[in-house]
Amino acid sequence: MKNLKLKSARAALDLSQQDLADMVGVSRQTINSIEKGDYNPTINLCRAICKALGKTLDELFWEE
């Protein structure tokens, strides 16, 4: 399932996938895979992404 919340949170801060990838120390393709729902990140990476985007885990990764 696509993670549109992550994509919109990133876009809201005007960050490219590469920018976010650099901030959390992964490759751009990994961010792309998470947004497309191809890859389930570990909790550590989720936390790093949340911290970089100023969001909580629930806001970005909780499926309703």
Add this chain to the structure above:
Amino acid sequence: MKKTTALILILVLALAAAAGIWGMIGAARNDSGYSFSAQKNLEIKGGKAEPEKVSMDFGIDEDGDHTVSLIWTPMGKELSDLKDLQPSDYSFITGCVISSADDPCVYATSAGWMSVDTTINMKAGNYTLTFYYLTSREAYADFAAKYFGTESAETMADWFEWDSFKKDDKLVVSYRGTVSAENGVSSNLWLALVIVSVSGMLILIMLAYVGKDGIRKADYDERQQMERGKASALGLYTIIGYLLIMFIADALGFIGSGLHTPVYMGGLVLCVTVSAAYSIWHECYFALNQNRVRNVIVLGIIFLMNLASGIFNMRLAAKMDPFGNGSGSRLFRVGFCAIELAAGFLVIAVVLFLKHRKDLREEEE
């Protein structure tokens, strides 16, 4: 593995490698014998070689085992040209004899164009090396009877079906060879010791120092590491499946004897290609993604070189006997393997190119 243990083992292997190199130098120094390189004119007329034999004299300084290696090939001739000259389908039949004043046959062999690494016991003294050109079945049978015994002569002559040399020509035949003394441990064994030691050192360095906790941390994120594991597993399953299928095909007799090398080489190429393609597509193949355009060009050049080599060898093989026991079969196997490698490099280059385009598209989005 503990780094201290690895270091001790590496030092031991380094000493073994040094001993191997020292041994090789010693073996080369101690080598005494005869080494030659010569050219002789040979004329083919009315189905016979003129002169019918070529001789060279040489001397040996020490008694003992000697290794004989001989190569004789017509210069300026492609192997395909030999087809019209040779009595059989796949070789230029020549008898080689080393004789001395005491012994008319110290060593005898017959072969297409080379005879390698035969060990014979020789006493110090003067010898004559003679190449006989055997242009008919009778000539070959006579040679075999004289040097290999009358019982085997007819059987050996039956191996070859020929009439005579097929066309008149002039050849310049190049001769190279060595008759070298074997003192103590052979230089090949020293070389093997060096190779094993250096390989062992590399493996230990990889295991102990390059890795997750080593001096060179892999620069992959968690997803990439997971994908690398999948790529390795995929390569392993591919080769297991391939070998299983080929084993059954081989057992059922679908794979001819001349095809064993290319078929099993194909398994390795397929395994590496599948693993590399998966890794590239999932962005976890270390160096290839750094500069994709350059790497696609390099891979393209390697592909073209292998393809050219494959086509060249296959074309030559097709002019001889690709499924026999001679040069044609060897060229066929080399050509087949080169084409397999070319296919592997092509697939990797194409996947790299497609991945590059996919990433460009994603970046634009």
